[in-house]
Amino acid sequence: MSAVTPLAALALALALLPLGLGIANLRLYRRPDAEPPPDTAVSILIPARNEEATIAASVEAALASRGVSVEVVVLDDQSSDRTAEIVRALAAHPGNASRLRLEPAPPLPPGWSGKQHACRTLAGLARHPLLLFQDADVRLAPDAARLACGALLAGPAGLVSGFPREETGSLAEALVIPLIHVLLLGYLPMGMMRRSTDPRFGAACGQLIAVRREAYRQAGGHAAIAASLHDGVTLPRAFRRAGLGTDLFDATGLARCRMYRGWREVWSGFSKNATEGMATPAALPVWTLLLFGGHVLPWLLLGWATLVPLPGVAVVLAAPAAAAGLLFRLLLAIRFRQSLLGALLHPAGILILLAIQWAALLRARRGLPAQWRGRAYPADPGGRPP
Template structure:
């Protein structure tokens, strides 16, 4: 067997890994269906900083919740636009809405984690549902999320909303959230263990039991973090609390970023707390480049230079495996088909974002988001 055959074989193995893991995870990753006990009450908590274009839609959607009692608490995090004015007007006509001002940001805290910690202290109910201001809940979301949380033994559960995309940049990169989650996280192991390494969540939509939240240290345990989707479930797991994931595609929707600039900045800001570490990124590069870009490079090379037919066939199977998985995800989660067909391009952009973030951190350049700058590198988590 030639060297090129071995390279093609490696690319096929790396492409089949997420396809196989993803098929199993699609079976395990379900929309919740269990109703909560009668009388369940949910505090829907929304941190908001300069969200005038969408905050009314977020609050109005939350107020349409059915099957549980809700309060909607919005924390105005020193907005310089009309965010507070808009929420104040909604609160004047619906007593379930409260607008609260954020205290000054203490040293060592990121803005979102501080806002969520303050919101948790203001909540009146035992189920806390944290949502981003760009998330729109369905009327069943609070009820079914509370049912999934209270029917299991977990302290935290999180759902990934339907991620809406409006530009090619968004369609290429944002659906990779589901690809990475379902292709590489062993959900069966996650549910059997409280090992922090299995911790995963979507910061856009997280529900917690209030007593479990306090036991885990709340957002104070991850005060400096910019990536609560990774660090908050790990804090719960370190405290002995289970965490779980559910499919929120039909329960919530979110357009997290708009256009190329926001996609790059948004994924860069927390990269060094996830993929972009000196130890992890070379491994991720091997997995993603080797399994989802290299096969296409081999096929392109074969179009210009003769290669062994075995290598061409194997590279073709590897290329098909990646695109087939992306197309399955696109259909299942209502994602862009164009983004799925351009899967290797999206992988290259994602890797470029991660390597750029790592190099910025190595040179001490701060991450910037919502008008605030944060020290480069991962934020410390409380022990």
């Protein structure tokens, strides 16, 4: 038997894994529909550093929340642009003074990343028992805060998180950003996540996280992840280490975000926190096998077959493997309103994602810092004291 045949069989198995788990997860990953009590109050907390292009739309959307009582607190994290000026102008509008506050961030202490310090500061400024952390480029729908609170209060979880609709405006964004859903739904067993507090199943979207204040304190809050650049992984894991459940919901229709703009931001944004997720010496070889083997290898085998005669069984195995990966990607594109071109070029997106992860790992091994928002962070975030 040709060595190509077992390779094609492996590719088929690796392609069917995310397709099967993804279809199962799509039944569990839903828009929330539980209603919170009528007297529910939530603090919407927005850290902002040089966000003049997005902060007005973000704050106005948060203030338009309905069905819950909200206060919006914006922390100006030493911005050098018009961020603070824009928020002050919004706070001066009639009706906003009692619901919108602008606060200055204290100096960043050693051992802290900027976002985690800003969020910890915001939590201390919040007046309400429920906290909704959102990034400054997120625009909430009017029902988003209400339904996020309903999802949080409907079950025992101390933290719930939603993935907004990730808008893309360039080919680089369309290729890479939708892979967040591929990784989330294709490789995280959500049923086990909901039955367990095992930190290995911790996952969230740092763009939109709701917590109960008491649970936040019990988990240590953002002080527990002071040095982290990847709160979407590290914060839910901190809750789970404290014995608290975490959960996920589909926020596609509840919030929108264009997280990066263009190739440079895509590379920098996915690189900055890679070593806290996939890009570790132990994890990245496994992820490379799963992603390259299941999403790229089938297409390479089919391309090879057009140049060199391969055993028929190898082609028969590679063809459904390629189709499985493409089908999964198209299902996600339709469900989450993603770019169809990005879906059709799915193998190229996987290759770019893996290149980013390997480059981040090599950068960390060389001791080079990650760069983000005008700040440099050491290569080993876990090595920095809180």
